[in-house]
Amino acid sequence: MQILLVELLCFFTALTFAENAPLVVQGLLNQSVRLSYPKLNAPLNAVYWSFTHINGTVWDRIADIRDQQLTVHSKQFANRTETNEIELQIRKLRMEDAGTFKAILIPEGSEQLKDQTYDLTVYEPVPVPNIEVLETHSDDLCNFTLECSVPTNTKALFFSWKTRHRDLAFQPYINGSTIWASLRPESWGNEYLCIVQNPVDQKNVSVTAQDICLKDRQTFYFRSYFLLLPLSLILLLLIAGLVILLRRKNNKEPAPTGENLYSETLYIEVERNQQNEIEQEKEVIYSQPKKRNLPSKSRTNTIYTVIQHNT
Numbered sequence: 001m002q003i004l005l006v007e008l009l010c011f012f013t014a015l016t017f018a019e020n021a022p023l024v025v026q027g028l029l030n031q032s033v034r035l036s037y038p039k040l041n042a043p044l045n046a047v048y049w050s051f052t053h054i055n056g057t058v059w060d061r062i063a064d065i066r067d068q069q070l071t072v073h074s075k076q077f078a079n080r081t082e083t084n085e086i087e088l089q090i091r092k093l094r095m096e097d098a099g100t101f102k103a104i105l106i107p108e109g110s111e112q113l114k115d116q117t118y119d120l121t122v123y124e125p126v127p128v129p130n131i132e133v134l135e136t137h138s139d140d141l142c143n144f145t146l147e148c149s150v151p152t153n154t155k156a157l158f159f160s161w162k163t164r165h166r167d168l169a170f171q172p173y174i175n176g177s178t179i180w181a182s183l184r185p186e187s188w189g190n191e192y193l194c195i196v197q198n199p200v201d202q203k204n205v206s207v208t209a210q211d212i213c214l215k216d217r218q219t220f221y222f223r224s225y226f227l228l229l230p231l232s233l234i235l236l237l238l239i240a241g242l243v244i245l246l247r248r249k250n251n252k253e254p255a256p257t258g259e260n261l262y263s264e265t266l267y268i269e270v271e272r273n274q275q276n277e278i279e280q281e282k283e284v285i286y287s288q289p290k291k292r293n294l295p296s297k298s299r300t301n302t303i304y305t306v307i308q309h310n311t
Contacts, residue, residue: 022100022117022118022119023116023117023118023119024118024119024121025118025119025120025121026120026121026123026199026200027090027093027097027120027121027122027123027200028093028122028123028125028200028201029093029094029095029122029123029124029125030092030093031092031093031200032089032090032091032092032093033089033090033093033120034087034088034089035087035088035089035090035101035103035118035120036086036087037086037087037103037105037116038105038114038116040105040107040114041107042107042108042109043085043107043108044065044085044105044106044107044108045066045106045107045108046064046065046066046105046106047064047065047083047088047103047104047105047106048061048063048064048065048103048104048106049061049062049063049064049065049088049101049102049103049104050062050101050102050104051074051077051099051100051101051102052099052100053096053098053099054098054099054100056099056100059102060074061073061074062074062076062077062081062101063077063081063083063088065083065088068083068084068085070082070083076096076097077090077097080092088101088103093122094122095122095124097120097122098120098121098122099119099120100117100118100119100120101117101118101120102115102116102117102118103115103116103117103118121199123156123198123199123200123201124154124155124198125201126150126154126157126196126197126198126201126202126203127150127151127152127154127196127203128150128151128203128205129148129149129150129194129196129203129204129205130148130149130150130151130205131146131147131148131192131194131205131206131207132146132147132148132149133145133146133207133212134146134147134178136212136213140184141182141183141184142182142183142184142185142188142209142212142213143180143181143182143183144180144181144209144212144213145178145179145180146178146179146180146181146192146194146207147177147178148161148177148178148194148196148205149177150196154198156198156199157196157197157198158175158196158197158198159175159176159177159194159195159196160172160173160174160175160176160194160195160197161173161174161175161176161179161192161193161194161195162192162193162195163190163191163192163193164190164191164193165187165189165190165191166189166191170191170193173192177194179192181209183209183213185213187209188208188209188210188213188214189208189209189210190208190209191206191207191208191209192206192207192208192209193205193206194206
């Protein structure tokens, strides 16, 4: 009983000691973090751990270590803590684990207590980023603006860009989430890499200028095609209409046939031509009407036939 009271007295008394500069520790959600002890000249006899939340004022006794045996007093850290001679390990980090840890170290054969504090920050994993092309113009130059973003509102993210030409190594380009570029066709092999990171995690995504510029040209041709298609259809309809009008005009004067050859006959004349005479003279043997009274632009059809007398 007296030993337990002495240990507790040492523990709470140690919490009032002047604190050394805290060590900054950064952890990733659902991963592990290690709180290493400072170097001592003698083995440890005991270590007492306490914890307070960020901006907290109350210290909770979370664990004791004596003779390499760990005893956890906090439900928050139960089944998630391990220890060895040089560190305390906390597994499966939670966001509520962020705060300040204090270790009171008691070396063997020494009555002097040493303390060390650790400021732990827990970060969420970086989401997979996405590059959006905000603006493109493809004439002689390909101009575009790229914006790198993440789908969730994750805190403490830092955006940066790297670039390279084809298979060369990436080189730092610019910091920030947005970049602008203006490239000639010989530089369309450039690749732009967006890096999103926090102190413990990072993700990246890249895009090539060729994909952007060629896609923009294909979009331009695609839009031009749909713009010219209606104009082409209108032109075809006009040509088809003109052809129909010309055909209708030609059909107004039908070619003479056996049925209508004499339906509109204005004048008939039958002539005889004797082929055995030296001077062939035409002799009119029949005409109807007797007088020729033909229009100036009348159509004339001549029919020839040979009549032979039997001898």
